Amino acid sequence: MEELISTIPCREHQLQDLMDLLGEGDEPLPYSLFVSGSMATGKSLCVSKLLQYLNYKHVFIDCIECYSPKILYEAVVTGLTDQEDVKCDSMWELTNILNGVCVQTFKYKPIVLVFDRAERLRTMDQNMLMAFLRLREFCNLNICTIFVTNLVNENFYFKMGVREPIKLYFPNYTKDELFKIIFLNQKSFVNYLLSSSDACIDGQLKEDLENPELFANFLNAFLSVFYRPCRDLIELQHMARVNFVKYCEPIIKNEIKSTDLTKLWRHIAPILKTSLELLYLRINTSKSVQSPAKENNATLEETTRSYENTLKEELLSTKTFAQSFELPYYAKYLLIAAYLASYNPPKEDKRLFMKNHGKQKKKLQQVRAKAKITEKLNTQLGPKVFTLDRLLAIFYAILEDKIGLTSNLLAQIATLVELKLIAGSKEVDLDVSKYKCIVGYDFIAAVAQTVGFNVRKYLYDFI
């Protein structure tokens, strides 16, 4: 037990509670347990490690993998009987197997079924979940079902009521606990650092980098920035890993001494701030990162990291992104018109786009001033649908030079639809077609800038 507690730090209480409830091998198990807590609070880990430690027969079922009742039942049967190709279509067949083969093999030995990410069970089949909550009523086995989820119990509400499970809650780690847990992996962080650096590192430098104190200092700085927006251990470990490399860069280059904490802090603080923006935005690195204890393939990490950097640039400046769309001149105006049509109320079109609107504009400002209290800006409500003729009307209004309605113009609308900048049908029909602009304000502002157009001036919300 001591050993178990030391491998899962900061979860002594929860382990002890679970341990008490599951008892010793020959005691009756409870009907069902409900284990909840936020992401990455160690729920599944504690449950599975403890069951291994207790050496109970158990089946661990991920309800995302087992996405249909049939697959789920069969996973249970396979887990219990070690038969590979079983067929089990219904709860009835499952109870038959439990009462048949399983009673013979297990007698009254403890059996535990763990359903991880159990929130999925709700949408599968309510009766199934209700039946699992009272599985013991249906078979003469010492069997217990454990539901692991990050939703609270109230979200598992049943109109007809259920047999209530015993509930356990895993609270989030505190800042100190997070520190402790991440710090346990210090070695893997250093290894990662060493393997990802090009320079050859040895002797004194290597010793400096391996010094736990350096990592502790880094971690303190890191958590002081990241603890506020993020409590997810997995995410934090990932970010810490990336940033630790940056933290050590000047040390490796011999620019800052590893003991000069203030300088190091001044070096890392802005970096942390910018990388805060990357939080959660990583793609597809989850596998290699989730287990920092494992040795990672350095080259793989390298590529993902550079990919991340490009992604960062793209995401962070919608501007360059928008400008990277090389749209034809009129298409840009069409897009702007579409945006304006989406975010302006149609009845204001006249005032906004008529050439002589000096007087009305003032009036409008007064109207707006009053309306502002409502705070419900059109730009917050999302785009509205507009018709093609309205789009064209606005298009001609904002365009300085006169051009005719050519089929070329209509074709460009189709292109915009294809590029997923506006939504609607690709078939352009003057009478029935309806559209909606689906790009954001930042994007449209950038596009408008390239043609020297001020969008704000024509947005009802901003007048």
Added chain:
Amino acid sequence: MLDTDIQSISEQIKRVRKYIKLKILEDNINFRNHDEERKHVYDLITRVILHGESHSALIIGPRGCGKTTLLNSVLHQVSQEADVQNDALIIKLNGLIHGDEKIALKSITAQMQLENAVGDHIFGTFAENLSFLLSCLKTGTDRTCKSMIFILEEFDLFCHSGRTQTLLYNLFDITHSKQAPMCVLGVTNRMDVMELLEKRVKSRFSHRHIFMFPNETCSDPLTSCKRLFVDTMSLPTSLGKRRKDKRKRKKSECIQEDIQTDRYAVPMEVIKRCNMDVTDFEIDSTFIDEWNTHIQELVNDDKFMDVLEKFSYYTVNEQIYRNVMYQIISKLSSSKPYIHVSDVSSCVDETVCPEHSVKLLQSLSILELSLVIAMMHGLEIFDGQPMNFEMVLHRYTKFANTNSSTQSVPRPVILKAFEHLHQLEIIVPIRTDSTGDTTTSRVQKEYKLYTLGIPVEDIKEAVKGFKALPTEINHWFNSSVM
């Protein structure tokens, strides 16, 4: 203390724990209260077995009031008084498992042990199939059928609304025909169950309702809660190890005899069913006495009774009582051989007001909590009209801009935090009827409308107890929103 002593104490505790757990979880024979209802059910069942009278009835009562246990206990009693094996056939169905009619029929066939007789027969209708089964059961010279007792748990789940209620129709129909003596007992916790029945089914039902309400025998929930606690936690003296008893062979027999009469004891049948033996539970007589005194002391303790009172007002669901008792018992160990009032109290508190949603809120990051607050304020202003990400963001930025001390966070991260809240179902999307043109009616995720999934009181509670909450957030939270 000697080493062996400690060892034996831990062994004793282990046995106590195991025995009481067994009592809490597995004893489905001992039944308290509800004498009238029990008698009613007992009458129905004996009448069909002994006199071949057909009946139908519904047992209705809330969750955990002991409906299933009542039936088990009656069936157990009947099985001792009559030759159920030969005279009757008990068929148990549960709506959770046998809700599908095909499965129900398969299960009925299996429980009648007629799978071979049916073989490859193909039946036109459900009724044909059922009467074939009944005819197979007819034996003897006068071709009479055994009495049948159908127990339908979660009865409401057999009352499908979409499909026809063929199973119910046929079963109730048989209770009127002279095909076979049959008693159909439905068990449900839905008071409005009659409204779910089809007309033709309703007209064949006897309209005999047996209602079970918790605590109707003794008016005071605390008294019955206390009684349950003492009954469950006390140990029967018959388990006592009589050290001076030299005639070893006879011992287990006399224990068995005693158990029959002791009200704290687990019935022998239950112990056997669990593959255990009474001799597994031999406990020192003095230890049993000490333990029982300990239980008596507890129920005379004011603090303990306060806790129990709170609990008994929260719920009358005996199944939840038992969950709590299980948790208390499982905490016993050789280093902690007695029940502490504080443990009971914290366990009850956890059950009574779990406040899981408060804890969930407190586990959010500051950014996420800020979004929840922004949303709450927004909903207050607009009388609970749903909000989308842009609106929440707008409120949040307004706050963040007035507070230089809050770190500015880029929009994609905020959007992620918002999605996280959705994932945790702290905010829930409102349903929109998705009719119309699909390409234009779908909205971008920033504009999807949400409302709060948890009560505002919980948010208040969470903010109050939030560890290391920055003061400006607290101010913002309490500021009047207009």
